[in-house]
Amino acid sequence: MDAPLARVQHCPPAETGGFACSLYSGLSKTPKEIACKFFYDDAGSRLFDRICELPEYYQTRTEVRLLKHHAGEIAQLMGSGVEILEFGAGSLRKVRTLLDAVEAPRAYTPLDISGDYLGQVARALAADYPALTLRPVVCDFTQALEIPELPGTPRRMGFFPGSTIGNFKPDAAMALLRRMRASLLGGGLLIGVDLVKDPVRLHAAYNDAAGVTALFNKNLMARANRELGANFDLDAFAHYAPYNAAAHRIEMYLVSLKRQSVSLCGRVVEFAQGEPVHTEDSHKYTIESFREMAARAGFNPRAVWTDEERLFSLHWLESR
Numbered sequence: 001m002d003a004p005l006a007r008v009q010h011c012p013p014a015e016t017g018g019f020a021c022s023l024y025s026g027l028s029k030t031p032k033e034i035a036c037k038f039f040y041d042d043a044g045s046r047l048f049d050r051i052c053e054l055p056e057y058y059q060t061r062t063e064v065r066l067l068k069h070h071a072g073e074i075a076q077l078m079g080s081g082v083e084i085l086e087f088g089a090g091s092l093r094k095v096r097t098l099l100d101a102v103e104a105p106r107a108y109t110p111l112d113i114s115g116d117y118l119g120q121v122a123r124a125l126a127a128d129y130p131a132l133t134l135r136p137v138v139c140d141f142t143q144a145l146e147i148p149e150l151p152g153t154p155r156r157m158g159f160f161p162g163s164t165i166g167n168f169k170p171d172a173a174m175a176l177l178r179r180m181r182a183s184l185l186g187g188g189l190l191i192g193v194d195l196v197k198d199p200v201r202l203h204a205a206y207n208d209a210a211g212v213t214a215l216f217n218k219n220l221m222a223r224a225n226r227e228l229g230a231n232f233d234l235d236a237f238a239h240y241a242p243y244n245a246a247a248h249r250i251e252m253y254l255v256s257l258k259r260q261s262v263s264l265c266g267r268v269v270e271f272a273q274g275e276p277v278h279t280e281d282s283h284k285y286t287i288e289s290f291r292e293m294a295a296r297a298g299f300n301p302r303a304v305w306t307d308e309e310r311l312f313s314l315h316w317l318e319s320r
Ligand SMILES: C[S@@+](CC[C@H](N)C(=O)[O-])C[C@H]1O[C@@H](n2cnc3c(N)ncnc32)[C@H](O)[C@@H]1O
Pocket: 036, 037, 040, 045, 048, 052, 087, 088, 089, 090, 091, 094, 111, 112, 113, 114, 139, 140, 141, 142, 160, 161, 162, 163, 164
């Protein structure tokens, strides 16, 4: 029998669109850029899931281990009968550890910009947790978030794993944390943050031998070809992801391998040979620098868990 269909809400649809406008305006700038939230259509979300399985990508493995190891403590901190609101929920795999540990979770509200994929993974989760109120919301969490309260107003706890916070420059990250705090209505936030480490290890994680991260990066152009009828030649761009040690971040680019013109929504974009298009940053923090930022965003940083090699960190932030 089919799983009950988790009804996906769109909040509001216009804010998840705008790919064509954003792409054209980003490629008209100097230097050129494409916003990283557009990585995630169905194909991009599936490529990201493949990245999570790569031997070089220590982040997912380490965070999952931390979650499993500290699930009991985390469940105590969250309390019973809560609603878990997950930002940028992706495959919904990590939350299962929380749903299994928390006493009588009342509801789970995953938010993600990748609508088709969210619908599919929510359907699978609904089958495994039939008693849970599940309300997936397709939205851009960088915009104003108004998630209606549930009857009985269960306490709301936030979950923001995967170090997605690292994709924002520090000022934008702080603004995002503030908005998240407001949407949690006084509840705490469990957040996964990747740590500053050996640049060689970081470089390997974003330049995997199998080339999956390169495919993920190029999905921005592949998506434009699929959705907007653009004519990007994917072989004429190279994935480039250096570590900027001074700024503590991996920077991701697509570099034009030749002088070329691409047509996009009836217009032409010119690329010089060697011209980079910036597609993503992935900022790394120390435990202390992240706790300072969380405090400036209005949280009280409480428990923090890390692994023996200090590769990754999980922070429990209380709302002030
Ligand atoms: C780095 S992945 C992390 C996925 C998952 N949380 C994990 O830990 O494996 C980032 C996720 O956030 C979503 N996302 C990125 N930008 C977003 C935005 N502006 N609004 C909502 N979701 C977004 C993506 O679709 C993707 O599922």
